[in-house]
Amino acid sequence: MKVLAVSGSLRRDSYNTKLLRAAEELLPSVVEMELWDGLKAVPPYDEEDDVRPAPPAVAALREAIAEADAILIATPEYNSSVPGQLKNALDWVSRPLATSALRNKPVAVVGASTGAFGAVWAQGELRKVLGAIGARVVDADVAVGHAPTKFDEDGDLVDEATLEQLGEVLDALLAETPAALVAA
Numbered sequence: 001m002k003v004l005a006v007s008g009s010l011r012r013d014s015y016n017t018k019l020l021r022a023a024e025e026l027l028p029s030v031v032e033m034e035l036w037d038g039l040k041a042v043p044p045y046d047e048e049d050d051v052r053p054a055p056p057a058v059a060a061l062r063e064a065i066a067e068a069d070a071i072l073i074a075t076p077e078y079n080s081s082v083p084g085q086l087k088n089a090l091d092w093v094s095r096p097l098a099t100s101a102l103r104n105k106p107v108a109v110v111g112a113s114t115g116a117f118g119a120v121w122a123q124g125e126l127r128k129v130l131g132a133i134g135a136r137v138v139d140a141d142v143a144v145g146h147a148p149t150k151f152d153e154d155g156d157l158v159d160e161a162t163l164e165q166l167g168e169v170l171d172a173l174l175a176e177t178p179a180a181l182v183a184a
């Protein structure tokens with residue numbers, strides 16, 4: 001089983017990327033997680049460029065999503081919303097709407113911010129966008145507020161309550177994968 005993890009932050013020391021690395025540690029050994037590192041290469045969406053073949057970074061993302069059983073997105077909050085580059089990448093993936101790689105794909109959204117609220121507004125907006133695209137958005141969340149206090153100097157998530165919530169989100173996400181639904 002494969003989970004594609006997408007961080008909405010481009011910076012090297014991103015707390016959201018660290019949150020995804022913590023998720024990788026929590027996943028059962030039968031689940032492989034790929035941390036997608038192509039966000040910066042995705043060009044600005046232009047409907048005139050949305051033709052076959054797609055720009056390489058877009059084609060790679062669409063393919064990675066299509067091959068994954070589930071998607072885990074960690075989003076920062078920029079000015080109370082989703083970072084533009086993440087929204088832009090989702091706009092690309094959303095087309096064509098009826099057959100997009102995200103349609104019916106199980107997706108969980110988590111987020112971290114340096115402020116008190118852990119990117120809750122951005123997470124809410126991201127869930128709305130994913131719902132509009134037709135993804136199966138998992139009803140579970142982790143909002144990591146005051147992020148610098150939740151990770152140690154090696155970048156490991158050390159806050160027990162956050163680790164527990166993250167584990168619950170992953171359980172909820174894996175329960176929505178086709179293999180889990182067939183077994184249930």
Ligand SMILES: Cc1cc2nc3c(=O)[nH]c(=O)nc-3n(C[C@H](O)[C@H](O)[C@H](O)COP(=O)(O)O)c2cc1C
Nearest residue numbers: 009011014015016017076077078079080113114115
């Ligand atoms: C352009 C910009 C806008 C921001 N707006 C918000 C905001 O609305 N709410 C918030 O809690 N943090 C905001 N922040 C602070 C981010 O939470 C903080 O930079 C966080 O570390 C970003 O996530 P990252 O560590 O994954 O890069 C903003 C940061 C930037 C650069």
